[in-house]
Amino acid sequence: xxxxxxxxxxxxxxxxxxxxxxxxxxxxxxxxxxxxxxxxxxxxxxxxxxxxxxxxxxxxxxxxxxxxxxxxxxxxxxxxxxxxxxxxxxxxxxxxxxxxxxxxxxxxxxxxxxxxxxxxxxxxxxxxxxxxxxxxxxxxxxxxxxxxxxxxxxxxxxxxxxxxxxxxxxxxxxxxxxxxxxxxxxxxxxxxxxxxxxxxxxxxxxxxxxxxxxxxxxxxxxxxxxxxxxxxxxxxxxxxxxxxxxxxxxxxxxxxxxxxxxxxxxxxxxxxxxxxxxxxxxxxxxxxxxxxxxxxxxxxxxxxxxxxxxxxxxxxxxxxxxxxxxxxxxxxxxxxxxxxxxxxxxxxxxxxxxxxxxxxxxxxxxxxxxxxxxxxxxxxxxxxxxxxxxxxxxxxxxxxxxxxxxxxxxxxxxxxxxxxxxxxxxxxxxxxxxxxxxxxxxxxxxxxxxxxxxxxxxxxxxxxxx
Amino acid sequence: xxxxxxxxxxxxxxxxxxxxxxxxxxxxxxxxxxxxxxxxxxxxxxxxxxxxxxxxxxxxxxxxxxxxxxxxxxxxxxxxxxxxxxxxxxxxxxxxxxxxxxxxxxxxxxxxxxxxxxxxxxxxxxxxxxxxxxxxxxxxxxxxxxxxxxxxxxxxxxxxxxxxxxxxxxxxxxxxxxxxxxxxxxxxxxxxxxxxxxxxxxxxxxxxxxxxxxxxxxxxxxxxxxxxxxxxxxxxxxxxxxxxxxxxxxxxxxxxxxxxxxxxxxxxxxxxxxxxxxxxxxxxxxxxxxxxxxxxxxxxxxxxxxxxxxxxxxxxxxxxxxxxxxxxxxxxxxxxxxxxxxxxxxxxxxxxxxxxxxxxxxxxxxxxxxxxxxxxxxxxxxxxxxxxxxxxxxxxxxxxxxxxxxxxxxxxxxxxxxxxxxxxxxxxxxxxxxxxxxxxxxxxxxxxxxxxxxxxx
Ligand code: SF4
Numbered sequence: 026x027x028x029x030x031x032x033x034x035x036x037x038x039x040x041x042x043x044x045x046x047x048x049x050x051x052x053x054x055x056x057x058x059x060x061x062x063x064x065x066x067x068x069x070x071x072x073x074x075x076x077x078x079x080x081x082x083x084x085x086x087x088x089x090x091x092x093x094x095x096x097x098x099x100x101x102x103x104x105x106x107x108x109x110x111x112x113x114x115x116x117x118x119x120x121x122x123x124x125x126x127x128x129x130x131x132x133x134x135x136x137x138x139x140x141x142x143x144x145x146x147x148x149x150x151x152x153x154x155x156x157x158x159x160x161x162x163x164x165x166x167x168x169x170x171x172x173x174x175x176x177x178x179x180x181x182x183x184x185x186x187x188x189x190x191x192x193x194x195x196x197x198x199x200x201x202x203x204x205x206x207x208x209x210x211x212x213x214x215x216x217x218x219x220x221x222x223x224x225x226x227x228x229x230x231x232x233x234x235x236x237x238x239x240x241x242x243x244x245x246x247x248x249x250x251x252x253x254x255x256x257x258x259x260x261x262x263x264x265x266x267x268x269x270x271x272x273x274x275x276x277x278x279x280x281x282x283x284x285x286x287x288x289x290x291x292x293x294x295x296x297x298x299x300x301x302x303x304x305x306x307x308x309x310x311x312x313x314x315x316x317x318x319x320x321x322x323x324x325x326x327x328x329x330x331x332x333x334x335x336x337x338x339x340x341x342x343x344x345x346x347x348x349x350x351x352x353x354x355x356x357x358x359x360x361x362x363x364x365x366x367x368x369x370x371x372x373x374x375x376x377x378x379x380x381x382x383x384x385x386x387x388x389x390x391x392x393x394x395x396x397x398x399x400x401x402x403x404x405x406x407x408x409x410x411x412x413x414x415x416x417x418x419x420x421x422x423x424x425x426x427x428x429x430x431x432x433x434x435x436x437x438x439x440x441x442x443x444x445x446x447x448x449x450x451x452x453x454x455x456x457x458x459x460x461x462x463x464x465x466x467x468x469x470x471x472x473x474x475x476x477x478x479x480x481x482x483x484x485x486x487x488x489x490x491x
Numbered sequence: 492x493x494x495x496x497x498x499x500x501x502x503x504x505x506x507x508x509x510x511x512x513x514x515x516x517x518x519x520x521x522x523x524x525x526x527x528x529x530x531x532x533x534x535x536x537x538x539x540x541x542x543x544x545x546x547x548x549x550x551x552x553x554x555x556x557x558x559x560x561x562x563x564x565x566x567x568x569x570x571x572x573x574x575x576x577x578x579x580x581x582x583x584x585x586x587x588x589x590x591x592x593x594x595x596x597x598x599x600x601x602x603x604x605x606x607x608x609x610x611x612x613x614x615x616x617x618x619x620x621x622x623x624x625x626x627x628x629x630x631x632x633x634x635x636x637x638x639x640x641x642x643x644x645x646x647x648x649x650x651x652x653x654x655x656x657x658x659x660x661x662x663x664x665x666x667x668x669x670x671x672x673x674x675x676x677x678x679x680x681x682x683x684x685x686x687x688x689x690x691x692x693x694x695x696x697x698x699x700x701x702x703x704x705x706x707x708x709x710x711x712x713x714x715x716x717x718x719x720x721x722x723x724x725x726x727x728x729x730x731x732x733x734x735x736x737x738x739x740x741x742x743x744x745x746x747x748x749x750x751x752x753x754x755x756x757x758x759x760x761x762x763x764x765x766x767x768x769x770x771x772x773x774x775x776x777x778x779x780x781x782x783x784x785x786x787x788x789x790x791x792x793x794x795x796x797x798x799x800x801x802x803x804x805x806x807x808x809x810x811x812x813x814x815x816x817x818x819x820x821x822x823x824x825x826x827x828x829x830x831x832x833x834x835x836x837x838x839x840x841x842x843x844x845x846x847x848x849x850x851x852x853x854x855x856x857x858x859x860x861x862x863x864x865x866x867x868x869x870x871x872x873x874x875x876x877x878x879x880x881x882x883x884x885x886x887x888x889x890x891x892x893x894x895x896x897x898x899x900x901x902x903x904x905x906x907x908x909x910x911x912x913x914x915x916x917x918x919x920x921x922x923x924x925x926x927x928x929x930x931x932x933x934x935x936x937x938x939x940x941x942x943x944x945x946x947x948x
Contacts, residue, residue, distance in 0.1 A: 036606035037562060037589035044563030066625050066657035067529050068539020072567035075898050084902040086878055091529040097629060097657050104531040111502055111532030115879050127561045128625040128657060131595055161561035162590045162626065231946060235882060235906050365562075395584075414569065434571075 038395035042365025045159035047073045048169025049124045055221025057242035058119035062088035065126025079434040081227045120153040127161035165366040167341040171268035178270040185253035192257040193219040196343040200228035201443040213301040218247040228440040252278040263342035263370040290351035316447035323451045327458040337361035337401040339411040340430035342371045360404035363389040363397045513868035525874040534877040537852045539656035543664020550699045553579035553728040558587040560624025572915045573701045607641040618729040619649045628655025662853045669752035676735045692718040694738040697745030700725025704922040715794040736760040747828030771838035772927040802924040813931040818843035823890040825850040829858025847888035850876045907946045909937035
């Protein structure tokens with residue numbers, strides 16, 4: 026087992042991650058009636074909107090303070106205030122998130138102070154504006170995501186009467202996955218507040234008469250009451266303590282904190298349901314047990330094929346962890362596990378498990394695709410699981426790619442991929458197994474011919490079957 | 492035609508950026524405001540200076556494209572374009588100095604120098620473009636000095652691109668890219684006057700070889716006897732670009748990005764330039780004639796006429812069929828540059844579609860005047876629009892389809908409207924005679940899809 030330390034790198038060759046403000050947008054898109062404005066120059070927000078629009082196939086409205094040279098030299102306070110004015114006018118949101126960029130951070134913009142000032146000037150001191158410092162050079166989009174959730178909770182949650190709701194805090198998973206988790210919660214008869222909830226806002230049903238502000242998202246009133254919840258279940262094992270909303274709620278308000286993996290794979294779904302069962306006192310219902318049975322059936326059906334899988338897994342740390350565990354449960358050996366984020370957690374958590382499964386494996390943190398590619402080749406990976414930027418592994422190394430995570434910008438349906446719960450895991454596993462089979466079936470005639478046929482070979486006949 | 496009230500158009504500061512052809516307001520107004528900074532909080536569809544530069548330079552296939560900045564700028568632009576290459580494919584990588592907090596405080600010059608060293612050692616390339624991004628502009632790294640030192644050290648071209656995101660908009664990025672190209676083609680020695688011109692040769696400016704478009708146009712030109720010296724920048728490479736000063740003529744397709752380069756080449760190398768357009772049947776034919784005319788070569792003109800006749804005969808019946816299905820539909824246009832918008836209006840006319848809204852991210856005054864001339868009364872014309880405005884005008888004017896880029900697509904679909912991608916990442920050519928058919932086919936495939944039957948109420 027090797028852990029590559031790449032921190033000394035002078036050049037990143039084909040990035041495996043995006044920047045902090047990009048991650049910060051997502052949680053705000055999962056709050057009811059909320060808008061985001063990015064304090065920086067125009068391009069960043071446009072690029073991020075483009076990326077998200079392609080993944081979710083949804084209009085992604087994100088404001089920019091459109092900082093120009095003047096604002097950069099003399100301070101962008103006016104831009105921010107005018108920007109907030111215009112956002113309020115056009116969108117009439119109930120809440121605004123203010124994210125910074127590398128530019129704003131470098132010139133030292135204090136969005137906390139500027140926002141407070143703005144609200145006083147406009148005579149609306151109680152209006153929720155939530156600044157999140159997300160310098161593009163500060164961390165990857167995964168850190169941006171968690172920090173935004175952490176700041177949202179920090180800003181809104183208030184000491185409240187204890188109540189029976191469970192806080193569910195989720196990482197960046199697909200809208201379909203969020204809906205599945207909500208279904209599990211319903212079946213467990215758990216009363217919950219799920220944050221952030223972009224299951225509807227970033228995967229809205231088609232309907233006539235377009236609404237600028239999509240319906241859905243976590244209610245602000247519910248977030249305020251998260252401080253009085255009976256427990257927090259955070260799906261964020263890999264999250265740094267400073268970014269952990271669950272830990273914050275525990276420390277600040279004494280809400281019992283359960284930090285769990287994404288419920289993907291038998292063990293993790295079992296664990297998720299067990300915790301819910303303990304918290305609610307309700308048994309896991311029969312229909313979920315049947316789904317579990319079907320997953321086991323699927324695993325048995327495909328175990329031999331999966332045994333041939335040597336996977337390279339890349340993306341956001343939390344998802345990478347969940348996928349690796351699921352692979353391990355099914356006899357697929359993760360030989361390269363990679364993330365562009367800086368997190369020590371991933372290797373801590375995975376190292377023992379991977380070492381048990383295979384002798385040679387690589388855990389790469391803060392890495393890039395040139396490294397992922399060369400290690401994948403070295404380790405003989407034959408299947409890749411991760412977002413669209415891994416397409417090179419297929420193109421250059423003929424390693425087939427099962428698309429999963431964010432962003433998926435070269436295929437449709439990123440927002441509809443279901444991979445959590447017993448049912449989602451079943452669907453995920455089928456996608457992986459079938460990719461392995463497709464690859465095998467596509468190549469075995471040629472391979473076996475090359476390896477074993479030693480005759481002179483008749484000329485190929487033109488008519489099939491003859 | 493339904494009248495549009497601009498008074499309820501959304502943001503006061505945007506008023507002068509929107510006009511309706513033939514309206515009272517339009518007559519009172521001097522002209523449309525364009526090439527201005529985007530208004531804060533307006534959710535502009537525009538990108539940044541760096542984006543403009545990256546679009547123009549990225550198709551140089553054998554260059555190391557190194558982004559000096561934070562990771563985002565690099566990851567959002569990694570291989571998202573459909574520019575094709577006939578040989579090298581180094582351009583499909585995205586290299587980045589991935590600046591971190593430490594570099595912001597202490598400066599990134601050293602890191603940049605090391606990055607260049609590493610890349611040059613690893614990849615066989617004679618050309619490095621170093622893009623500056625927002626943060627680099629602020630911390631004041633001396634790109635010029637680092638590049639110069641690296642060029643001497645490795646004895647290759649290392650060219651800075653001054654594309655700090657906040658110093659303007661996308662157009663400024665086009666300029667920055669053209670400045671870098673000018674540096675690249677500048678002869679290292681000898682007098683400019685001594686350059687021997689290649690007869691009947693052109694440089695083809697402003698085509699990025701999306702889905703092989705350069706190849707298509709090149710073949711037309713070669714068939715009529717014009718030699719294409721080098722294309723800027725589709726499927727180009729360092730050595731070919733360096734030969735640019737020897738062309739007899741520059742033809743300019745995407746004027747927004749390349750007019751400046753053409754002007755400069757005219758000043759410095761005495762190469763005259765022609766504006767042409769290979770988008771749409773009419774424009775393609777006109778442009779071929781214009782070029783042959785310029786060379787005042789009888790044989791060439793004849794060959795051009797023959798080619799036009801042959802190709803037109805091939806595609807006309809196809810277009811006629813599409814036209815029958817599409818006649819009377821209404822289109823809205825929101826694209827990057829004014830040049831593209833102008834061509835699109837004409838192209839829609841060819842297939843019987845009325846244009847009811849035209850907007851661009853970076854159109855120039857001149858282009859908006861042309862748009863205004865071409866547009867029907869009542870057409871909404873707007874610069875640097877945002878989603879709310881697009882929604883409002885497309886709905887009010889009853890558009891059946893929108894032409895735009897990736898960000899606009901989901902909006903159109905959510906409004907129950909057909910959509911045409913006219914973006915850099917498309918995978919089929921829209922230029923030339925084939926392109927005209929592809930365009931009509933794409934319009935047909937989206938406007939006449941059965942899906943709308945279920946989506947309308
Ligand atoms: S940081 Fe600046 S250069 Fe980079 S994408 Fe954002 S606006 Fe463009």
